[in-house]
Amino acid sequence: MSRASLSVVSDSVTVRVPAKVNLHLGVGPLRDDGFHDLVTVFQALSLCDDIRLSPANELRVTTRGEGAADVPADATNLAVRAVNEVARRADRPARVAIDIDKRIPVAGGMAGGSADAAGALVGAAALWGLDIDRDDLTEMAAALGSDVPFALHGGTALGTGRGERLMPILARGEFHWVLAIARSGLSTPAVYGELDRLRESRPDSDIITTRPDELMAALTSGDPRVVAPLLHNDLQPAALSLQPALRRTLRAGVDAGALNGIVSGSGPTCAFLCADETSAVNVAAELSGVGVARAVRTASGPVPGARLLHD
Ligand SMILES: C[C@@](CO)(OP(=O)(O)O)[C@H](O)COP(=O)(O)OP(=O)(O)OC[C@H]1O[C@@H](n2ccc(N)nc2=O)[C@H](O)[C@@H]1O
Numbered sequence: 001m002s003r004a005s006l007s008v009v010s011d012s013v014t015v016r017v018p019a020k021v022n023l024h025l026g027v028g029p030l031r032d033d034g035f036h037d038l039v040t041v042f043q044a045l046s047l048c049d050d051i052r053l054s055p056a057n058e059l060r061v062t063t064r065g066e067g068a069a070d071v072p073a074d075a076t077n078l079a080v081r082a083v084n085e086v087a088r089r090a091d092r093p094a095r096v097a098i099d100i101d102k103r104i105p106v107a108g109g110m111a112g113g114s115a116d117a118a119g120a121l122v123g124a125a126a127l128w129g130l131d132i133d134r135d136d137l138t139e140m141a142a143a144l145g146s147d148v149p150f151a152l153h154g155g156t157a158l159g160t161g162r163g164e165r166l167m168p169i170l171a172r173g174e175f176h177w178v179l180a181i182a183r184s185g186l187s188t189p190a191v192y193g194e195l196d197r198l199r200e201s202r203p204d205s206d207i208i209t210t211r212p213d214e215l216m217a218a219l220t221s222g223d224p225r226v227v228a229p230l231l232h233n234d235l236q237p238a239a240l241s242l243q244p245a246l247r248r249t250l251r252a253g254v255d256a257g258a259l260n261g262i263v264s265g266s267g268p269t270c271a272f273l274c275a276d277e278t279s280a281v282n283v284a285a286e287l288s289g290v291g292v293a294r295a296v297r298t299a300s301g302p303v304p305g306a307r308l309l310h311d
């Protein structure tokens, strides 16, 4: 069969993909390949991007919504890279229009680009009727970025390696979060670099990357009051060093009634764990009034990873 005669199985597909927060982020020393070994606990949140893929004459991408102007519209867009990867594997032309409806803050430490990549992998496979098994999809995801496998996986999971090796974690119940989105983003490599710099200046500081057993046990209890004091992020001092104003944001969320606040991944989004949904709505309202963030959102977790939406 020639490439041109391959039939398109569907007119268009839409995939919904979640943001993540790291409930625990332990960062090991810098590896020779430029990455750091991690021990992290991811949770997928109800703040999602929607990725629509439709047949087109050429590969193109448009983004609307949250931070759209900061999302590349060329071959460096992670969704474009994902579609190119599926096309290469299927040996077919990547003639697809990708439309991203963004809600996940760009360069916000919530893995928005990774989510779009995961959505585009699932979307391209569905659009072209390809049968790619879960392990192969996960391998393709890991090649696109350390956080991409988790965006496929969703739920609550332990991440090791550079974050791409996943093991599901049992988390009971629903956790309610408030997200304070900062006025400008932070570059992930810059934040890891700042952590290395801070560690070099304090050579006696311990680097501990053991499994966070206490947090994992707390998650099975489903009680946010037990989980809240166990939130931990090794990248937080580095993010605070690059954006000192985040200290005020973290304080404001706790003052507004959150159980605890943490910088999400490499930041600068701050995530606040609340006792319940009502408390989250109240904390969000109060935090909006203080003016420490560009936008404030509520979200719950865990939610599933990349999933096809059916009209
Ligand atoms: C920090 C975390 C925490 O979940 O997420 P974000 O806060 O950015 O969303 C991740 O480790 C980000 O993962 P991701 O954004 O996929 O990173 P990649 O594209 O794989 O790598 C970008 C760069 O980040 C640094 N990096 C990333 C992962 C890792 N384990 N060690 C690193 O040092 C490296 O400098 C690398 O070149």
Ligand SMILES: Nc1ncnc2c1ncn2[C@@H]1O[C@H](COP(=O)(O)OP(=O)(O)O)[C@@H](O)[C@H]1O
Residues within 6 Å of the ligand: 070, 071, 072, 076, 077, 078, 079, 100, 105, 106, 107, 108, 109, 110, 111, 112, 113, 114, 116, 117, 186, 188, 266, 267
């Ligand atoms: N589809 C995409 N959405 C967002 N950012 C993207 C995308 N594709 C590439 N990028 C690039 O990736 C960088 C990191 O974006 P993002 O994944 O949103 O943040 P973070 O790594 O902090 O979670 C952005 O600054 C942008 O240049």
